[in-house]
Amino acid sequence: MDNHAQEFAPSFHVERRNLRAFGMWLFLGSEVMFFTGFFGAYIVARSAALESIVRPLDKTLGALNTLVLITSSLTMVLAVVFSRRGDRKATGNWLAATFLLACTFMVIKTVEYSAHFREHVFPSTDIFHGFYYLLTGFHGLHVLGGMISLGILWVRNRRGDFDSHYNDPIEITGLYWHFVDLVWIFLFPGLYLL
């Protein structure tokens, strides 16, 4: 990709980057709509019930997962920053750190889910757990998708696909990953705390 640098004026790279980012922002906008539907249904279900439908969840594990995701957002943004500088090694390391934190999130989520299953708590148990599995399940799928992207990015970065003129995939995957964090920021208080 090094020849990109000589072939095109700097404004070209910015244009192309902005176009790709626009595509990702549009996609994330549709993702906002996607989660708004479920979150809205949760609000309506809660407000329509005469008694509180909320069942307690493990706040400690939820808070731990919040910290993991926030930290992974930091490592992701550092990966983006170093990829802009063309520092391949640091980029790879921060991508790996993000990937590992995503794994940690999924492990903690699995611990939570298996504890529920042991107590025979399933989506059909009550309406709260129906929403709990729906929201955290779709969020977990998003984390999984992010992990696949991060893995591909790490390999491509190692292969030398990216430099300071071309790091679009890292930039837009960063946007996606922060969005996954964004969703959790609302899910955690909505389900675990309030």
Add this chain to the structure above:
Amino acid sequence: MSENKHEHGWGQYYLVFNALIFLTVITVSLSYFDLGGLLTSGVELVRSIKLGPVSLGFLPDIEIGHGANILVGMIVAVIKASLVLWFFMHQREEEGVNRLAFGFCVALFFLALTVFSFDFVWLKTYAFEELAQAAVGGG
């Protein structure tokens, strides 16, 4: 991602990260308190204070119960989300249509939340009383 891509140091990202951690600790701690109850008794306390002719006895009862927790929790979540959006997602470097595309959907999200939240007021205080009365009357 504007024309002149500023080189941001790590500093600001660590600052935002620390703010996010701090806000998480705040929101988890607050969930152990009954903010609605505190608000109600706080208002009562303020009302009972009399400094000569000056008093705040006209303040009405405020009993929003668990709604206070929900309100504060959501406000903290919105602050956290804004920090992530503005700094981590570099929305502050975006311009034009890249801001609009996402901003519009976020605006719709809050519109939806507002509309759904009317259910809290409507269904709780109105529809179910009517339903209950209808059930009692019809029974």
